[in-house]
Amino acid sequence: MNKRMVWVVFQKEWTDLIRDKRTWISALLIPIVIVPLLFLLIGYSMSKVEEEARAYIPFAVSAGTAPELIRQLAVIPGAVRLHPADLVQAIKDGTIRVAVEADVNAAQQIERERTFNVKLLYDPTNQKSEYAEEQIAKAIEHYAEQLMDQRLQKTGLTREWLTPIKMESQSVASKEQEAGTMLASVIPLVLLMALASGGMAAAVDLIAGEKERGTMETLLAAPVRAADLLAAKLLIVMLMGTASALASLTSISFALASGQSAEGGIGTLAALLSPAAVCLLLMVVLLSAAMFAGLQLMISTLARTNKEAQTLMAPLVFAALVPSYILMPLNPIDIPAYVYALPLFNSVAVVKEICMGQIEPLHAGLAITSSVIYVSAAIYFAAHFFRKERIAIA
Incomplete structure (x- = not known):
């Protein structure tokens, strides 16, 4: 792979992409504005009813x-x-x-x-x-x-004569872990939703959009290898998905901190996120972003039009919801070990461990290893169909 050529294509595609306001709205503006607004509206509605x-x-x-x-x-x-x-x-x-x-x-x-x-x-x-x-x-x-x-x-x-025994329950969890229980339910869902939708607009435009506009033929006719082109596009989609996820994480922290559950917001995250936990969280986000980027670019390559690509990518958002809701009621200690080897489920399980301060190195290693395999498979198939697209146009 020619790194210099990848960088040149990346700059070109990135310049074109940042001019599209729709991309920024879907990737950053929505998670930054909508997520806190939803929390505030839900809190206001519940307090009003009460x-x-x-x-x-x-x-x-x-x-x-x-x-x-x-x-x-x-x-x-x-x-x-x-x-x-x-x-x-x-x-x-x-x-x-x-x-x-x-x-x-x-x-x-x-x-x-x-x-x-x-x-x-x-x-x-x-x-x-x-x-x-x-x-x-x-x-x-x-x-x-x-x-x-x-x-x-x-x-x-x-x-007192009627109550010969006085029973008292005492929590063995710290306040941060108790607050982390709520975060462990919300944050994985928000992160996967952001990763699944944040880079979608970019993925649709970078391949299906160019094919519909007729500019894909010109790009593929350039003296650039298909692998370099795909790598640049993959980096852009990953960047948009990661930016959307980080924006969602930041906005939800401020939303929680601004409400009655301030203890469950930034303070809890700061207490639970050690340097090792931050590194693990970033690895999970990047690997998940890479897998979604590979799948989205593959779908965008298979689609003939912008609209068709958007329709075909809709199930990815649903796929991001399934593991989040299935694992939502479970404590990390109750999650079976094999779940950490399943796509998307492994990301949700590890993020739950991070939020509750219960990181197991074996689980983290299994999740990272399996994620690397899934990312490699997604990128392989994306490259396979992209090369077929280039041959067909040539």
């Missing part, structure tokens, strides 16, 4: 409910008692958010110091109804504790 749910809690009670229980519910901040004819339908319509069905003889059971049943009706598909059910349940539990204390006092006992 604020509205806290301010107004319409509820209803069934006939015969003990007056003392009703008084306990009425003192809940924002609670308003309504009297709909059909409790279930009122919940479905949103007129009320929770209904309390107590035994008809609840008042008599309280006087006799007996147990009575209470059923809460709510709509789990409605977040406000879920919040109302939670507040009503807490109030009823508080009332039950009051009744228990009164009965214990009559017998000369205390609540």
